[in-house]
Amino acid sequence: MSDVNKVVLAYSGGLDTSVILKWLQDTYQCEVVTFTADLGQGEELDPAREKALKFGIKPENIFIDDLREEFVRDFVFPMFRANTVYEGEYLLGTSIARPLISKRQIDIARQTGADAVSHGATGKGNDQVRFELGYYALMPNVKVIAPWREWDLLSREKLLKYAEDAGISIDMKHRQGGAPYSMDANLLHISYEGRHLENPAAEAEESMWRWTVSPEAAPDAAEYLDLEFENGDLVSINGKRMKAHELLATLNQVGGKHGVGRLDLVENRYVGMKSRGCYETPGGTILLKAHRAIESVTLDREVAHLKDDIMPRYASTIYNGYWWAPERLAMQALIDQTQKTVNGWVRIKLYKGNVIVVSRDSKTDSLFDPTIATFEDDQGAYDQKDAHGFIRLNALRLRIAENARNKRG
Structure with a gap:
């Protein structure tokens, strides 16, 4: 050797x-x-x-x-710009x-x-x-x-x-x-695997959880947070600007107090087996919800849908270890381009394990136009007669197909 x-x-x-x-x-x-x-x-x-x-x-x-700062600023935040979730639930804290x-x-x-x-x-x-x-x-x-x-x-x-x-x-x-579990912790999450959890039919013990209280034991009063975003990244909580790692640590503390961010998951490992793990990701759970909320008023529809289309591929790329691969870098460039207009604030309510968006707005980049969206008289901002031709054109292929089926008998 x-x-x-x-x-x-x-x-x-x-x-x-x-x-x-x-x-x-x-x-x-x-x-x-x-x-x-x-x-x-x-x-x-x-x-x-x-x-x-x-x-x-x-x-x-x-x-x-x-x-800590490099981790959140250069790895966690870029990942959350994509609203990244693996297999519908996992926020990729270890990956x-x-x-x-x-x-x-x-x-x-x-x-x-x-x-x-x-x-x-x-x-x-x-x-x-x-x-x-x-x-x-x-x-x-x-x-x-x-x-x-x-x-x-x-x-x-x-x-x-x-x-x-x-x-x-x-x-x-x-x-x-x-130890009763194999654990991995960082600012984004803490994970638990092994021993008692190797039986997917067994409920995780309450004593296992370290960062979060159970939703039943969470405070009876809701707590509100105002989160501000610039270029898709969180920059302040309740008006206080902090470094990236301080922001995430704050969300962990507040979210954990309200029982936010527990996950019990059977996931598909890249090496081929299924594995059961439990995760606590209080700050990440809040961040994901808030980021999607500010995007809802600042992103063009097709851009938002394109991001949702590539997100599972992006998530698998990170989960499988290809952070430095050209495909991840290419997807990241696209994602970062979309975030230039993701600026504004979101108000979140935390209550017994729930993260509830109650309001959101952007002074500079909102695409929400109340004069068009209103159910009241829009003073001619939107001509409802235009919808007739729009619907007829989009129905054309459906009508043609149905007529063909009728001819076949």
Whole structure:
């Protein structure tokens, strides 16, 4: 394994990536660079530095980067301009984080002169695909090390034995069978998979949810939010302008308080299997509803319908890991072009798990003309007689087809 001199590892500091770090040193006998991304997961990241130092990682080879603003501004917001939903429900909280992690790993590889990158995704999941498609798109000749596809530590007993022999600290929860769920968190969402949830017939336990209260326990009084958009992106809440990651964090906090954003889903993984997962995406749920509301008054009909037509393709492209692919970039260019007129405000009401749009307007880009839309006298703004010819022309093919059927008997 001497073909690798230095590898950049996506490192959380948890048990699995700590084992991977030691395994890389033992198996490849190479220098390891650790990279830990702060995407707003709400965990203390300094312990990752201390653990890396204990493995003999040089201080200059330990990277702990605050990527919260870049994550929301350059990945989450562009995705929400498309109103992106995978298979009708999933807001892609895990999927959209992977291209940024891949990008930063490759940046660090170039900076440190590394010739390889490594991740802790298993051989059954989507994340291995997402990480590695990103690596190869950005550094075509990089070597990728995926330990779960190479080593023989395929049982928890073997993994714990390796960790114990290597002097890696093992939390009591892992000795007692591991955490009840496999979780992934960032500013957009927190996900839960595995264990109890592997039975799709079993209801998720209330104690599992971390960000949201149950709708039944949410406040009895509704709360209103005024959200302002510029070029399709959220820029302020209740008149207060904030950075992108601060806006999303605020929506998470308020939405979670009102029980907004829970999802229990069986999805189709790119690798071919079905998987059951639960998600909390309070801020994203509010953002999606509000963005569609401001688009309803600022987008041309055919442009809005075109966006809806390509959205499932765009969503699958991101879900499957093709953020850096030319088709995603082409779709993004189209989507961003449509957002130049998506400016205005939306008022949202939050109540017991519901996100309700109550008003919306744009001072500069509204296409809603009350003088035409009114049910009252429009003073000649719209000639209703024009509808006769419009209907006759659009009915022509239907009339021709029916006449032909009648002739056939």
